Amino acid sequence: MLKVWEPESIESTRGEYGIISGRLNDIAWDGESQRVIAVGDGREQFGRCITADSGNSVGEIIGHSKSVNAVAMKPQRPFRAATVGDDGNMVFYHGAPYKFNNKSAQHTGFVLGAAYSPDGSSLVTVGADKRIQLYDGKTGEPTKEIGQGEHSGSIFAVSWSPDGKKFVTASADQTVKLWDVDAGTVVQTWKFGEHVSVGDQQVGVVFVPGRSDGLIISLSLAGNLAYLTEGKPELARVVYGHGKSITALSTGSDGKGADLWSGSFDGRVCHWDVNSGIATVVDGQAHTNQVSQFATADGKVLSAGWDDTLRIVDESAKTFLGTSIKLQAQPKGVSAANGLVYVATYSGVSVYSGEKLVSEQSFDFTPGAIAASGSFVAIGANENSVRIYNASSNGKLEEVKSLSNPTGTISALAFSKDGSHLAAGNSVGKIYVYSAGSWELVADRWSAHTARVTSIAWDDTGAYAANAHKDGVNGVAWVEGGRVASAGGDANVKIWKVQNLP
Structure with missing residues (x-):
């Protein structure tokens, strides 16, 4: 799909056009900003030339036998265009409308890039064969290699x-x-x-x-x-930033909301300055697989990943500390409270003090989420319940309550900042809120989603909770100024201004 946007009003598009039945690799405008050529790897054709305002065809892209990687259009009349592809060819077109004129096979491998000089006198192509080839911009004839x-x-x-x-x-x-x-x-x-x-x-x-x-x-x-x-x-x-889906998001341990930490599908962890929007990639040995969840405490970020490790980041140095901690199984979540770190895995819960394992506990259910506040540890169970535990100073867990959730498996848990409430999100988009201590249900009407809840974050007052669901949003957090940060499958972190709360 090719989308043409209005630069002064990016909220709306001028048009959306289906070009080919496959991935688009490159697009180019003509010198009059009226026509667009889009090329790629289609099943029936490798590109099209259309008018930007209507999507009508104004030429055909032919002459290639394999995927087209790049396109260049001459800025001045007489209009010309060139496409290059995996077949090693540079195909030259006259326009408009754009029609095949000739092709050149100066390269011996994939041709990956093409560009016209600003005055249109020269065309250059580059490729996997390390060749830089120049052509006459008007005729398409090769002139020299440099x-x-x-x-x-x-x-x-x-x-x-x-x-x-x-x-x-x-x-x-x-x-x-x-x-x-x-x-x-x-x-x-x-x-x-x-x-x-x-x-x-x-x-x-x-x-x-x-x-x-x-x-x-x-x-x-x-x-x-x-x-x-x-x-x-x-x-x-x-x-810096992420090139893959962001799978984890958290604010810093100071609770001010001026810093964000994000982790992605490829294991990269980034620190973000909320006000400037500038990211820094955390230095050191990163995860080799998806980052599952963060917990922050005492100037440290605890990062659990699908490489079955727990890694610790120094917030001030923005560096991974020491060696990674090997987990017993793939992590489902991580939380920290009272100097202890709780990691829920498919096989149970492991408790750490610093990098030292102090306790392990298995259950008759599979944990799906975890949250800790003070001495309380809440674990989401796969049989539609939340198990509440009291944690001793050495990390031993003693069950004190089981909260049934009849509508779905628990997929996200979060205590409010003051620890007075626990929010539990489930696999069908419902969120239930319990009063900590008595564990009475105080809210069960939060049901804005119909898909699995992936993340819940409370604001500083404990009056509001923001949540993310599986339809593209994987993490959510409150940041300074009463704003909300979200991150997801598009590899972006977005900051939202919250207005008109009741």
Whole structure:
């Protein structure tokens, strides 16, 4: 699906168009901002040229036998376009309407990137064969190859400078290179990572238009955006974040809500400054699988992951501490109270003091969620109940109450900040609230969802609870200013302003 957005009003789209029956890899606009070519890996065709306002076809994308990776459109009349793909071809089109003109097979492998110079006089393509090939922008005829032997890995992307005298390339060899087009030589090289690292491969690059400082932004396979400036070897800035679904979210241990911690499907853990929106990737040995849940206490973040480990993060240093703690089974949740850390797994509950295991307990049910406050530990059971335990100073759990939940399996638990209430969310979207101590049911009408509740967070007053459900949102937290943070399958952390609460 191709969506065309109004830049002044991003809440609505100008149009949504089905292009091909498969993944789209690239899009390009013509010089009049009226036509769009979108290409990718379709079953019946590899791309289409349409009008942006109506989606009507204004040409056909033919000439490729395999997936098309990139498209470039000449900015001025007479209009031209070029597509490149896995078949090793550069296909050239005349327009509009855009029709096949010729194709060139200068590359010997996948062709991964293409770009027109700002004046339309030159076209450049790059590929897995490390080749940089230039063409006449009007005829599509090859003119020269430059940079032989400079890149040692596949070249994924290329972008021209606004003056058309230089372009930059991004490569799997973990470098971005700036080129003088006329001389065919490298002007500057930026190297990412001291050692061989797949995550440091540079897979995208762009000269940012409309700027006088010549800013270049490159994208790594790990999802990091690096800001580069010609003549300066150091990076001006690196923007971090998640490239995979965010599966865990929590505020910092100080309770102020100025910091957020997020974990994703690939094991990455990030710290976020709520006010600036800037993220920092936690340094050290990260999880090798999905982050399941966080607990925070005493300047530490306790992170449980599906690599069956519990890892501890120093909040101030933003670094993993020591070695990981191996768990008995895959974790279902983690919580902390009174200096103890409780980890619920498929086989039971393990209790830790620091990195030391102090207690293990198995049950006649499978835990599905866990929450702790003071000496109370609540565990969601797979037979539609919440089991309440009293924890001793050495982590031994003694059951004091069983709370039945007739409508579904417990999937999320959370105590209010003052520990006076417990919220329990279940697999069918219902949330029940109990009074801690008496364990009487005080609310059972919270049913905004119809799917499994994945996360519950109380505000500072204990009057309101925000919750997330399985339809794309995996974590929720209250942050400073009475706002709510959410995170989910789109790999984004979003901050919401809450208004008109009763």
